[in-house]
Ligand SMILES: CC(=O)SCCNC(=O)CCNC(=O)[C@H](O)C(C)(C)COP(=O)(O)OP(=O)(O)OC[C@H]1O[C@@H](n2cnc3c(N)ncnc32)[C@H](O)[C@@H]1OP(=O)(O)O
């Protein structure tokens with residue numbers, strides 16, 4: 001079995017996704033990251049499309065990649081234009097990439113409707129373009145657009161288009177599920193037939209419109225294709241492309257088809273996050289393999305078992321792709337969740353200690369009141385410390401007051417907070433303004449406490465989420481505030497619940513600063 005080659009099209013098809021647009025500098029950075037990951041081919045863009053993509057090929061030719069080849073993308077020549085005069089073909093050659101990939105039509109319907117030319121003329125477009133490129137450049141790949149749909153509509157014609165590409169001597173023919181509607185068993189059947197009629201090495205390019213892009217890619221490899229196209233995080237037109245963050249570990253760990261080194265595989269989560277960051281898209285926590293929830297265990301029964309042997313509820317070791325096992329705390333927890341957290345927080349706790357049950361009961365009762373500890377590990381750590389008697393009281397809040405004032409219809413409201421704290425027998429009374437009542441309160445608390453603990457200046461409020469919880473029978477609705485804070489090294493989550501939004505925010509803010517002080521002491 002030969003090595004399967006990975007062909008990444010994040011920088012081309014990935015940018016065809018809604019909301020994704022990469023700066024030139026970001027495309028170069030991502031290319032380096034993909035090279036480090038061990039991707040063999042990086043499709044950088046369509047130089048015939050826009051100046052940024054032209055600049056990419058200029059820029060990347062000056063950079064030193066470790067091993068990856070850079071591919072430029074384009075289409076077959078336009079109808080009624082001689083290949084040597086075709087602008088798209090000329091820009092592909094002018095870009096001087098290591099590889100040129102062009103797409104052509106294989107579906108008779110598309111030839112008639114999209115190109116509006118005869119079926120014969122389309123075969124000429126394919127042959128002319130590939131033959132010309134093969135004679136004037138190095139490695140040339142052919143993306144057989146809509147191949148599976150084309151085959152289902154008119155198998156004879158679809159295969160004829162591949163034969164035209166083969167006759168031109170292309171290095172690989174990539175069968176594309178462009179509309180993403182093909183199912184894995186169809187991929188197997190169709191590739192099986194193509195293999196009896198085409199001897200050029202085959203590849204697969206699948207889209208995710210039926211949620212089968214990764215399955216189709218793996219099925220194609222199982223059938224013997226030698227090139228897999230996809231994108232990091234599955235970015236791509238409409239529902240996206242086959243996700244390389246799932247394909248790579250599946251090939252490597254499950255199908256035993258080595259495509260990158262073990263060290264490179266351990267960088268997978270890092271690469272996924274890097275691409276999200278540069279694309280300015282929040283990471284999908286539920287993403288298979290690399291998402292933060294991919295190995296996060298919530299149900300008590302699951303946690304109990306993974307603590308005994310992780311394989312009971314994990315399909316693979318998360319560390320192999322740079323991920324990690326996480327235990328979540330909620331009202332679905334059992335003693336095992338509490339014990340796992342105690343271990344994580346370095347707290348001495350015995351599962352038979354009545355405190356363990358006390359903590360568990362406390363969580364369930366608090367979650368019933370609206371608390372949610374899943375995203376608030378820091379609040380949970382403080383709760384455990386209080387239960388174990390190891391919580392140090394760094395400060396005491398004597399009271400606070402928040403004023404919100406609007407002095408006219410066209411005036412912006414102003415907010416001011418005052419707070420009284422006691423630290424080691426000294427009382428501090430401080431006031432501060434803010435852009436809103438919560439911000440004013442946050443400023444006042446910090447101003448007061450920073451006098452005693454200057455390191456609290458490092459703490460930044462990174463995220464603030466409010467959820468109004470529906471009222472139960474005979475009770476007022478309450479508010480849950482989840483805060484994410486961070487310093488130069490860490491991020492942590494805290495939670496507060498109250499029927500007053502300011503009070504809920506206050507509880508979460510206080511926990512955040514209290515947590516930081518405990519960490520400083522440790
Ligand atoms: C399956 C895929 O993902 S393919 C990649 C799709 N990606 C993109 O389209 C992004 C980049 N595209 C672009 O920047 C522009 O569409 C360009 C520069 C390529 C073309 O722009 P325009 O010349 O203004 O044409 P427009 O986008 O309106 O229409 C596409 C043209 O390409 C032609 N065309 C489409 N596919 C092919 C093909 N495989 N071979 C030759 N010509 C093709 C169409 O017939 C149409 O030409 P016509 O109007 O002369 O009939």
Ligand SMILES: CC(=O)C(=O)O
Pocket residue numbers: 013103143144145146176177178179205207
């Ligand atoms: C080539 C390509 O991007 C497709 O067929 O989807």
